[in-house]
Amino acid sequence: MLNPCPSAPVLVDTHVHLDDPGFDADRADVLARARDAGVHMLVVPGIDASGWPRIRDLCASHAGLFPCYGLHPLFLDHHRPSHLDALRHWLTHEATVALGEIGLDFYVRGLDPQAQRRYFEAQLDMALELSLPVIVHARRAVEEVVLALRDRPGLHGVVHSFAGSEQQAERLCEMGFYLGIGGPVTYARARRLRRVVASLPIDRLLLETDAPDQPNAGRQGVRNEPAYMRETLRVIAELRGESPASVAAATTANACRLFGLPIPH
Template sequence: MQLVDSHCHLDAPRFDPDRGAVLERAAAAGVAALVVPAVTAASWPALRQACALPGPLLRRPAYGLHPMFLAEHRPEHLQALGDWLERERPCAVGECGLDFFVEGLDADVQRRYFLAQLQLARDLGLPVIVHARRALDEVIHTLRRVGGLSGVVHSFSGSQEQARQLWDSGFLLGLGGPVTYPRANRLRTLAARMPLDYLLLETDAPDQPDSAIRGQRNAPERLPVIASVIAGLRGQPLDEVAAQTTRNAQRLFGLPAL
C-alpha cells in the first residue's frame, strides 16, 4: 500500500522525543506521505523544519491559523500568512475554520480569520484544510460565498446532506479514528456509502486515536487501521480504498507520484 495521511500534526510537541522513529514506523506500515497542517503563526518555522528533516515519507506542509488557538492569533498574522504562503508555496492553506464547540472562542473573530484565509487560498490557487466543529452549515455557506475554492473538511462528522453539499462544491471529506468506533453509526454509514472519489484518510495524530488505542497518543502508523475499517464497511478490497484515496490526495494537494 501507498497510503497518504492527509492530516497529521507531525510538528506537535508530543512527537519531539521520537519524531524520527514515528516516521520510520509509519513508512513500515505502508504510509508514503503526510500532509502536515499548522495551527499558529509561531508554529510555522518548526513545522517547516519537521517536514524537511531527513528520513522516510514525503512530507508536505500547510500553513494557517486554527480557530481553537484564537488567543494566539493577531491581525498582523494574516499579512504574515500571505507572505509565508507566497514564499513557501505549501500544498494547502490550513488548518483554518470555525469551532463553535469550545467555549470562550469569539465566533465573530473566528469568522474574520476564516474568511481572510479562504480569500488567500482562492487568490493563490491553493486548497484549504478546514476545521468545522458544530459549525458545518456556516462553513458550507462561507465556502460557497467565497467561491473558487477546493479543499477538504477534515474529521468530518456531519450528515449525509451536509456531505453532499460539500461534494457539490468540490470538497473532499477527511475520515480518521472516529470511524473505527462501533457506536459511530452515522459516520460509519457515510463511510460505507459515500463516493470514494471524495474520501481522504487521516489520523489527526497525535489526537483522535482509533478504537484500539483509545486514550493513547495517535501516530500516522495507525492509518492502515483506518483504511481497513473503511474497506470493511464498504465491502471493498483494502488495496482499492488505499489506491483511490491516495489518488484523491495527490489530486487535491498536488503531490507527486509515490
Template structure:
C-alpha cells in the same frame, strides 16, 4: 502489493512527538504511510513545520491559523501568512475554519480570520484544510459563498446531507480514527456509501486514535487501521481503497506536480 497511503492530516510538530518524532515517522513508513500532510495551528508553528518538512521528504507543510488558537493570533498574522504561502513546498492553507463547540472563542473574530484565509487560498490557488466543529453548516455556507475553492473538511462528523453539500462543491471529507468506533453509526453509513473520489484518510495524530488504541497517543502509522475499517464498511479490497484515497490526496494537494 499494497499501494502507499497518504495521511492527509497529522500534527507531527506537536510536542507529543518531541521525544520520538523520527521513530514515529519511521513506523508510519513501515506501515505504508509514505506521505503526510502537516497542517499548522498558529504563526509560531510555521517555521517549525517548514524545518520539519525540509528534513523529511515525505512530509508536506500547510500553513494557517486554527480557530481554537484564537488567543494566539493577531490580525497581522494573516498578512504574514500570504508570504509563507509562497514557499515552494506548501500544499494548502490550513488548518483553518470555525469552532463553535469550545466556549469562549469569539465567533465574529473566528469568522474574520476564516474569511481572510479563504481569500488567501483563492489568491494563491491552494486548497484549504478546514476545521468545522459545531459549525459545519456555517462553514459549508461560507465555502459556497466565497466560491473558487477546493479542499477538505477534516475529521468530518456531520450528516449525509451536509456531506453531499460538500461533495457538490467538490470538497473532500477527511476520515480518521472515529470511524472505527461502533457507536459512530452515522459516520460509518456515510463512509460505506459515499463516492470514493471525495474520501481522504487521516490520523489527526496525536489526537483521535482508533478504537483499538483508545486513550493513547495517536500516530500516522494507524491510518492503516482506518483503511482496514473503511474497506470492511464498503466491502471493497483495502488495496482499492488505498489506491483511490491516495490518488485523491495527491490530486488535491498537487503532490505529483511538486515531486516532478
C-alpha cells in the same frame, strides 16, 4: 519512487500534526513505523504563526512530509490581525501544499465566534486568490462552514475529521470538496459517520489521523500516530464492501490530486 511491500499499500496521511511536542522524543521512530505501514506521504498543517517555522524545517528535513500554514480557530488567543499579512508572505515565499488548518469551532467555550469568522473568511479569500486548497476544521459548525465555502465558487480543499450529516456531505462533494476520515470512524457508535463513509463517492474520500489526537477504537488514551491509519483503512474498506487495496489506491490518488503530491509508483 515509493516501493512499499505488497501487504502495505501506499497511503497518504492527509492530516497529521507531526510537529507536536508529543513526538519530540521519538519522531524518527514514528516516521519509520509509518513507512513500514505503507504511509509514505504526510501532510502537516499549521495552527498558529509561531509554529510555521518549525513545520517548514521539519518538512525540509524528512522526505515525504508536506507543509501547510494557517491560523486554527482553537488558537484564537494566539492570533493577531498582522498574522494574516504574515500568512500571505509565507504562502507566497515558502513551499506549501495548502492553506490550513483553518475553520470554525463552536464546541469549545470561550472562543469568540465573530473573531473566528473574521480569520476564517479572510483565509478562505486568501486561498481563493492564491489558488491554494484549504484544510478546514468544522466542529459544531459544519453548516456555517458549508455556506462559507459555497459563497466562494472555485475554492477547493478538504473538511477534515468530517462529522456532519449525509446531506452536508453530499453538498460538500457536489462543490468538489473532499472529506477527511480518521479515527472516529473506527468506533461502532459512530453510526452516522459510518453511513456517510459507506455511501461517500470514493473520489471524495481522504484518509487522515489528526495524530497525536483522535486515536482509533481500542487505542483510547494512547498517542495516535500515522502507522495506525492502516486500521482506519481496514474499517473503511469493510464499511464500503471494498478491498483495502482499492480504497488505498483511490484515496492516495485523491490526496495527490488535491495537494499536488508526487504520484507513487
